[in-house]
Amino acid sequence: MDTSxxxxxxxATGSRADYGIVRRYLKLLDDDPAIDLSILVTGALLEQAYGHQVDIVKEDGFSIGVEVPLGIDSLSxxxxxxxxxxxxxxxxxxxxDNKYDLLIILGDRYEMLSVATAAAMQRIPILHIHGGEATFANYDEFIRHAITKMSLYHFTATEExxxxxxxxxxxxxxxxxxxxxxxENCLAADFDKSPSRPLPQRDYFVVxxxxxxxSTADPLAQTxxxxxAISELEGYDYVFIGSNADTHSDVVRAAVQDFVASNxxxxYYENLRTRDYHHLVQHAQALVGNSSSGLIEAPSLGVCxxxxxxxxxxxxxxxxVLDVKCLKDEISIALRQAGSMPAPDPLDNPYYQPQTAEKYHEKTCEILNRVANDASMTKVFWDMPMEVFIDHK
Structure with a gap:
């Protein structure tokens, strides 16, 4: 790349999850002398109710390009x-007023759909991370695919x-x-550093x-x-992490906080630094709930x-990963089984590839070269070969 x-x-980031995921990758970009990196912050990261975690971005030394507060006062x-x-x-x-050579967006949150739309209308090339995934019970599903269609380049987590x-x-x-x-972050994490949050004194689950x-399911009834189920299993501690700023997450949060106050x-932690979260999960009996972290990160931490x-x-x-319905009896059985489930091999994770952050950085540099040499940003719809349809009849 031309460094002149x-x-x-x-x-662009709006939640603790996406920032924590990309932190190592961002550090590689930030250290690259040919790249001027800015972090565009919005969503829950700017909200006091969710821990105002933009402070962590600043403590990490990244340059903040803009803060766009959303005033999240209702989760209807x-x-x-x-x-x-x-x-x-x-x-x-x-x-x-700010023309970027490349905008990087991760995932499928609703505020990121607005960011992608704004960038696409200004002809700013978008690199989308974690496209192609499916989550049928959430509006993340159509948001993710919509962002894909506005993006020029894509980093996916599996071949599927x-x-x-x-x-x-x-x-x-x-x-x-x-x-x-x-x-990969879980394997690269430095757990020798003292975590800022102490672990429970006895065996515990992270929830x-x-x-x-x-879904048509009632979020309060599900919670x-x-x-x-948790109430029925004695002898353990339970560490709850705050829910995302999604529709009706305030209902989930209130029910959990009431439970914690009575037990x-x-x-309860509203937010944790990524390293503290990984340290907590790594020593747990299991990660319980419905977070993508349970599918992507927990296996690399050797936890079911x-x-x-x-x-x-x-x-x-x-x-x-043990899948259960959101029914008390099924969850109770799974909690009791957790102790006898074999710990996964961290390398036997369908989402893991070695040196992922380095690969992301290297491929990003290649993309920047391509963008610099293709000012038209032409994007066409790539039609699948007819034999693909014939083979699947």
Whole structure:
């Protein structure tokens, strides 16, 4: 890459999860003398109710390009739509005055759909991470595919996901299966450093539960099924992590906080640093709930997952993931089985590839060269060969 002029690269983030996943990758970009990296912050990271975790981004030494607060005061469907409108307006104004050579977006959160729309309208090339995945019970499903269609380049976590992005009409030479950063981060983490949060004194489970945003299930009723199962299993501690800023997550959060306040063996953290979260999960009996972390990160930490309900339906999973319905009796049985489940081999994780962060950095540099030499940013719909359809009749 020509270092005489730095490439302007931005990463947009709105939640603790996506920032924690990409931190090592961002550090490689930030240390690259040919890249001028900015972090564009929005969503829950700017909200006091969710720990104001933009402070961690600043402590990590990254340059903040813009902060677009959404004023998340309601987690109803209309409240989420209003937040998306604020994000679209704020990022449209920012991109009008700041022309990046590449914008990096991870995943499928609703505020990222607004960021992608604003960037696409300003003809800013988008690199999308974690496309091609499926989560049938959440609106993340259609948001993820919509962002895919606005993006020029794609880093997927498995080959199955790469094929699905191509199936959506993306050109194969712009779609790269490089593994999941989260799966590799767990193996690269420095657990020798003292965590800022102490571990419970006895055996414990980590619980991370989110609402199913496209399901007809009652989020409060589902949470009560989970808490009912936990109440029946004595002799353990339970460490709850705060839910994402999704529709009806306030209902889940309130029920969990009430449970924790009434039970001495239950603990609650709204947010944790990535290293502290990994340290906590690594020493747990199992990760319980319906977070993608249970499918992607927990196996690399050598910990089994009790995956509840339909939120992760459609995603690739390894043998260490035990799927159960969101029913008290099924969850109770799984909790009792957790102690006898064999710990997974961290390398036997369908999302893991060695040196993922380095591969992401190297491929990003190649993409910046391609973008610099293709000012037209032409994107066509790639039609699958007819034999593919014939073979699947």
């Amino acid at each position: 002029t730095k490439s302007k690269v931005a990463f 469907e209309i409240g989420v739509a209003h937040s998306m409108a604020r994000a679209l307006e704020g990022f449209s104004a920012h991109f009008a 996901y790469r094929r699905r992005v191509i199936q959506l009409g993306e050109e194969p030479d712009r779609v790269f299966n490089l593994g999941a950063l989260g799966a 991370l539960f989110h609402p199913e945003t496209m 009560q099924e989970l808490l009912g 001495d063996n239950a603990h 997952t009790i995956n509840i309900g339909h939120r992760q339906d459609g995603r690739v999973r390894g043998k260490s």
